[in-house]
Amino acid sequence: MQRVREQVQVPEQLHSGAGRVKSVTVAVLDTGIAYHPDLVGRLLAFSDFVEGRSFPYDDNGHGTHVCGIVCGSGELSGGRFRGMAPEAKLVVGKVLDRQGEGSCDSMQEALEWVLRVKNRYGIRVLNISVGIGDLKERYKEQMLRKSLELLWDHNILVVCAAGNTGPEDGSISEMASSRKVLTVGCHDGRYCKNDPGRCETYSGRGRRYDVTRKPDIVAPGTRILSCNAFWQNRNGRIYRPYVAKSGTSMATPIVSGAAALVMEKYPQITNEEFVRLLSLTATDLGEPWNKQGFGMLNVRRLLENK
Template sequence: MKSLTDPIISSFLKNNDHNVQLPVVIVLHDSCGADHISQLCTVQDSDQPTHHLREVKQFTGRFCAGTIRQLLEHPDVKHIHPDYQVRANLNVATTTIGAKQANQNLGLTGKGITVSVIDTGIYPHYDLIYPTNRIVGFRDFVNGQTVPYDDNGHGTHVAGAIAGNGAASSQYYSGVAPEANIVGVKVLDNQGNGLLSNVIAGINWSIENRLRLGIRIINLSLGATPTTSYTQDPLALACERAWRAGIVVVAAAGNSGPSGTIDTPGYDPIILTVGAANDRNTIGLQDDVPADYTSTKPTVDGFIKPDIAVPGTDITSLLSPNSLLANQHPESRVGPHYLTLSGTSMATGIASGIVALMLQASPPYTPDIVKVRLMESSKFLTPPFVGYSLVTSLFNMTRNYNSLS
């Protein structure tokens, strides 16, 4: 039997009741040609296979201990991972990072760049559909709906930090890239929770549709506590696949505080991981500090994360009417159209907006170059902080692409 690194699976294997199943992701070797789980093992009547993710050689489902033992013995099975629960983790903020100056003085608005927001969904907010509808795609892996909606509100708030144009507030509450396009991919439910397998499916769908929809960025304002190395984490591996396909993957560090572990997928060393700063509701940088909730410790593999940090405290962005967040936090509503929230989720949205400006200024930039330029141009505090000088230097920095790359 393969060595077990995950304590959840190790504990579950002590259970011999075939009527008790564990949701898992079964990762196969690249050479495996199995099209159905029954080609690998004897499937019990109580087992519940769900997805076959052919692109990344994975099966998902709920299986009893006996079935999992068989799979662990199979030579085509690389490893097995729990299908764990993933959780959802601008006026002053956009001015602090220089986005307003980039929009107005440099003509950088994110136009022509599409961001896939893999989250709780997307509400067709006035700031995203007027004067033109910039929600160019929607896919629902939770309820199978075809019309954009957001019953939690988290994804809509994040999308507003990225690309809201402030149409409902005379441009006062606008996002970083107010002309960028948005694709809503719903993988989290109305409570802001979801399965790892649905997030992976959302990433794979974004990769498959990147050319059709112009997707250059994936925003993952979500995460879970890692239980193993990033080299065996299916969510991290899915993000790496997107990165290699030319998509900049921007992920939240997590909200566990200074003593907390960086979430998956943000703990992957390849992708861009974002922490949150507190701009204290002022435009100047001199009083900015790391937010007390942002995860900043080294990852379980010993890498230093996050890569950058941007404002994430008291971010006013789009409200999804009748959503969970709108109903639970009436005190945070700003008029009928906006909501103020804090977290590395919000910071991640702002960072995705910055990436959209970079890619508009220099379309040939690869994900690796985007990450390097962001880290090089940051004002390093603890954690590093992206300040005004970053965005205002984007135009001059990116126009010299050929000499820099």
């Protein structure tokens, strides 16, 4: 995460807490959240749409990794692997099981839950590092899209992963195809150029000539170090507190965390204003639109150019 913060230009002084108005709450729908020292004090609410359990858990690890990218404190790394917005709070819904599989019904129920608890927890951002393929039941896809757009209309910035089924034209995840969703692709810029497994090679891409141009933005996503749900404390010695993961799932919470930083500074900003600001401040990578969108996230410009 240190490399990521440098690459997307997160000002270091932000982490001193100076100039903050109040913390922003980010909802994360994923595999859940496990106890991790970097995430202590972050979780406001948890709901399990898979097993119906009442306590927070993550039997896969994906969700904990995503939450660490959003707002991990970096406690076990001396701050080195802290997340994008360490002051942010979390509301977490478990919609995927141990294998990372889920159903449209669980996702639909979770989206309705987020809308119900929006005001109670002050949710401003929804992170969905989850993709779905082509659905045989078209009406379920339409229901999900309608729910995502309803959340957007209630001033929740919906941030969705472009998916990892690229690089073919039109390979964006169905969850991320709406114009009322901020779609995040994966690109590491000058990093990982010689790595054949770098995320940009499989990041989902939009259709070149669609009216709705996707993705909207790209962020780093190759070998991102964040919280490991399966860390261990053996007689006071910490083992494997962090783990590296790759994909648009990792790029997405980088953008969600950046959005939280902007909303901390500008509490009244709307979704539309944020997207406009994003378009004006992104770094053009010289790639086709259906690969990079506006370009690479640039947090310093986001915070300085409103």
